[in-house]
Amino acid sequence: MYVHRQSAYLIGRDRKVVDMPIDHPSCSKQHAALQYRLVQVENEDGKSIKKTKPYVIDLNSTNGTYLNNQRIDPRRYYELREKDVLKFGFSSREYVLLTETSADPLSGDHQSPN
Numbered sequence: 001m002y003v004h005r006q007s008a009y010l011i012g013r014d015r016k017v018v019d020m021p022i023d024h025p026s027c028s029k030q031h032a033a034l035q036y037r038l039v040q041v042e043n044e045d046g047k048s049i050k051k052t053k054p055y056v057i058d059l060n061s062t063n064g065t066y067l068n069n070q071r072i073d074p075r076r077y078y079e080l081r082e083k084d085v086l087k088f089g090f091s092s093r094e095y096v097l098l099t100e101t102s103a104d105p106l107s108g109d110h111q112s113p114n
Contacts, residue, residue: 026089
């Protein structure tokens with residue numbers, strides 16, 4: 001699923017409201033949100049520039065949101081990086097953040113780790 005087409009995505013069980021439905025019973029109706037935020041960063045030249053980055057926030061869900069197998073605090077934004085893994089509640093389904101430069105796992109192309 002391409003998630004760059006909207007500035008935010010609501011994740012949860014309530015299919016009438018959410019953008020990314022999760023059907024696992026341990027997930028809340030409105031469990032978490034994925035949001036792109038404009039932030040100031042320093043480029044290679046040391047100049048301050050604005051860049052859009054993805055963030056996740058747990059919406060005070062009952063069973064939590066996990067970033068790289070660590071439960072995150074509710075109502076706090078966490079910056080996402082390439083190949084970060086998200087899990088919601090006790091669901092075993094994993095969501096991996098990939099970018100246009102990520103290797104295609106189906107093609108067998110693999111980039112060496114940094």
